[in-house]
Amino acid sequence: MLAVFDRAVAPSPEGLRQPGAAGDGSAAGLAEGLREARPEAVTISLGGAGTLIYSSRDQSPLLPRLFAAVDDIFCIFQGAIENVAVLKQQYGLSKGANEVNIVIEAYRTLRDRGPYPADQVVRDITGKFAFVLYDCSTKSVFMAADSDGSVPFFWGVDSEGRLVVSDDSEIVKKACGKSSAPFPKGFFFTTSGGLQSYEHPLNEVKPVPRVDSKGEVCGATYTVDAKAKKDTNIPRVGSAADWSSQY
Template sequence: MLAIFDKSVAQCPEGLQSPNPESVFALKDGILAQHFSSIHPNAVTINLGQPGFIAYSSEKQNPLLPRLFAVVDDIFCLFQGHIENFATLKQQYGLSKSGNEVNIIIEAYRSLRDRGPYPIEQIIRDLHGKFAFILYDCASKNSFVAADPDGSVPFFWGADSDGHLVVSDDMETIKKGCGKSFAPFPKGCFFTSSGGLRSYEHPRNELKPVPRVDSSGEVCGANFKVDAEAKKEPLGMPRVGSAANWSSNY
């Protein structure tokens, strides 16, 4: 799975950008989408317009960590992994018999967006299992990315030459688009357009970038760690409707 988001919908953390990026213009002319399609001939690529694009392939899957893709009411979601308490959550969110893990993520997101206020951290903590997902909501222009606390699914993010955010489960694709400006997506964390990167295990703590150094001694993106001494105010999820101007809250 792959997503590239324009800076207007996802501000890439500065710590991800290497001084010597060796990256490409991933959105320009669809370069990275073409690369993804070349290594996954049956991939589905969806152009979101100015916000970016997402791509999905069911090839070369780990049977224990399958990939899923769904679109509901212009909410696009890519999911990889397995949710252990799926039956409980399926009942909680009122899904039909045909519902699966990716539908759980979409319904959980819609609960946050439309029917809050629920702590976003608690919603993700309620997902027990091995997972990583990428969600984009066309209505609110909000991106939502998360990974489980153990980093069970190979999952990476980085910055291209224009500073656009790139997220994928494929390291070679990330390297193609981001050069040295990439890192594993932080375990137990989530990223949203409105709130940036946060830890759902330690929601009141800031995250600080720790530079990654490759075998040649060059800085290669950054790992983000919880700063035990730095606190921040809780954030919510932007809600859809006529009542709110969310920009004043962030």
């Protein structure tokens, strides 16, 4: 799995980018190299917004990768959802729908009708998972990882400010150098809202410098600031509530 996004659609969170610590090459060159190394991979060009690359090679049988595209929404999912039946019913999906279909429909429901806040959409997913989604119609990124960090999921920023996401830490390090780190457990990221905790959605998120085995700063980890609450306009409750602008 590889996703490369331009900073216009996926601005990196504070602390992830370390000045003067770029990798050996740009994310654009990385994507080209991966396409050549894995000719069987599915490559989706998102125009100026970026690139998605999906391959089922060397995947874990317990945490498989899935890819789907629906109405210009592209999603790569890795892992396994435990409450699939419940979510299929909740989103009105057919029996044949799988995990990646659930994520796309959950996102589309949030975008179009907004019956739930974005943090609840992710929190309702039970299991081991990480996913990255791009909506061409709104030029929006949506990605998340479970609260246990069960699926390998890494991100970083290259020298030109592009956000790089992959399940392979070496791929991210190659493009981003020390401006890379594991994606934080129990968090989700959106174009409009940035990085947020879905377990503590009302609290601010703060970066904490991440130190590697050599004692050098390498990207950042993120934690919830228990003392700082977000200044948000909460939609009214009831059937008229609309959270579609909150994702």
